[in-house]
Amino acid sequence: MEMPLSFSLLGNVKGKKVLDAGCGTGISSKILAQKGAKVSGIEI
Template sequence: MVDLSGDVEGRRVLDAGCGAGPLTAALREKGAIVSGFDLSPSMIDLARERLGVDADLPVAAWSTTRSTITSPSPSIPKSSSSTGRARS
């Protein structure tokens, strides 16, 4: 997956379902600014052990009617409503 990402240096990347953070770590090593989230608090704990407590790794909450990230990060750029693409 990391090989397919190409040059990510300086780019913002969202790792949805980051688990224990192996992809997040690999992308950070390539210079990406990575935010990850996962539904499992125990997986986020493992990712924080791997990446450090300052890593941007909120726990997501899921229900059948909506999903939320319980501690959203201000570093995730807002989406442009017309394209759905992130703005820097």
């Protein structure tokens, strides 16, 4: 899966807690989790 520029701007997320607000189908959450982040998502 190709990573959008916005993810490369985040730098290393391994071990960090991330809130994906407005996560929709969770694609961003999945990518962040694969990079080692502890992700919580909420869809409003």
